Amino acid sequence: MIDLHTHTTASDGTLTPTELIAAAAQLSLEAVAITDHDTLAGYEQAVSAARQTGVELVCAVELSTRWRTMKASRSVSVHLLGYFLFEPPNQEFRRWLEQQIESRRIRNQRLVARLQQLGVDVTLEEVTARGGRLTGRPHFARLLVEKGYAATPAEAFHRYLGEGAQAYVPRESVALKEGIRRIREAGGLPVLAHPGRLHCDVEALLVETVPQGLGGLEAYASEHTPEQTPYFLELAQRHELAVTGGSDFHGETKPAVALGAGLGGNLSVPYAVLERLRAVAARL
Ligand code: AMP
Ligand code: FE
Ligand code: FE
Ligand code: ZN
Numbered sequence: 716m717i718d719l720h721t722h723t724t725a726s727d728g729t730l731t732p733t734e735l736i737a738a739a740a741q742l743s744l745e746a747v748a749i750t751d752h753d754t755l756a757g758y759e760q761a762v763s764a765a766r767q768t769g770v771e772l773v774c775a776v777e778l779s780t781r782w783r784t785m786k787a788s789r790s791v792s793v794h795l796l797g798y799f800l801f802e803p804p805n806q807e808f809r810r811w812l813e814q815q816i817e818s819r820r821i822r823n824q825r826l827v828a829r830l831q832q833l834g835v836d837v838t839l840e841e842v843t844a845r846g847g848r849l850t851g852r853p854h855f856a857r858l859l860v861e862k863g864y865a866a867t868p869a870e871a872f873h874r875y876l877g878e879g880a881q882a883y884v885p886r887e888s889v890a891l892k893e894g895i896r897r898i899r900e901a902g903g904l905p906v907l908a909h910p911g912r913l914h915c916d917v918e919a920l921l922v923e924t925v926p927q928g929l930g931g932l933e934a935y936a937s938e939h940t941p942e943q944t945p946y947f948l949e950l951a952q953r954h955e956l957a958v959t960g961g962s963d964f965h966g967e968t969k970p971a972v973a974l975g976a977g978l979g980g981n982l983s984v985p986y987a988v989l990e991r992l993r994a995v996a997a998r999l
Contacts, residue, residue, distance in 0.1 A: 717746040718975045720961020725757030727853040729966030732761035740768040748773035753815040781888040791915045794908035797898035799996045808901035822886040829882045852876045853968040895928045904996040906931035911939040921954045935960025937977035957995040960984035
């Protein structure tokens with residue numbers, strides 16, 4: 716069994732890269748991909764632990780992008796995974812990731828101001844003490860829980876931080892097309908993350924972005940219903956896309972999601988998925 720979608724403390728997970736590898740070894744997972752948001756630091760820190768334990772480690776990243784639907788004037792949030800980046804990734808890609816981190820930092824300043832306006836007692840210092848260089852909304856969520864403004868991180872998102880909630884502040888957004896291009900230029904295979912979460916016509920998105928270089932679909936995901944998984948497998952086949960699968964493990968940020976096993980054990984991704992993915996990537 717494998718897990719191709721995980722987060723560490725290098726972004727918004729709660730296990731360090733070394734702890735994540737130890738947990739994967741404990742579960743006898745054959746391979747894991749570390750897909751931290753906007754950074755490869757977690758992957759890099761995990762390399763030697765993976766070598767020691769024999770867990771196969773895949774270099775990856777997760778980007779937050781927006782897709783503007785062709786017909787409507789609406790845009791939707793789309794998470795994009797990139798697998799098998801050049802090692803080491805080129806300087807240009809690293810610099811571009813730094814810009815993504817900077818845009819989150821600017822958003823965080825505005826988010827703190829907005830929360831303070833709402834009478835919520837939080838400071839930028841407090842939240843960056845938790846999230847470091849890659850402070851994101853999950854770190855805000857944990858702080859809000861600690862301070863009693865919400866009972867769980869999910870409630871903090873619902874009341875304050877999520878799209879449409881009181882304190883929501885959008886981030887300067889990268890177009891999905893640019894995310895796909897950046898990953899391809901960095902040697903990676905771009906994959907649409909947890910498509911079941913998308914608030915748009917996924918097939919229309921594929922029709923537009925497969926010609927732009929999208930190469931895969933995360934058909935196996937914790938949040939997919941038993942009906943969605945076969946639907947996305949069929950969609951991937953129809954559009955000649957590789958299939959991936961992962962839990963989107965974040966540790967205590969999303970306590971219900973287990974490494975390798977997903978939500979209540981709804982996930983089990985066979986090693987063959989990684990073999991096929993590598994074969995597709997090799998043809999890029
Ligand atoms: P950011 O990139 O800083 O805007 O934060 C987005 C991250 O927040 C996502 O990658 C998820 O890990 C997390 N997230 C989003 N919605 C929720 C939610 N309802 N409950 C818990 N975590 C969430
Ligand atoms: Fe996350
Ligand atoms: Fe995601
Ligand atoms: Zn993720």
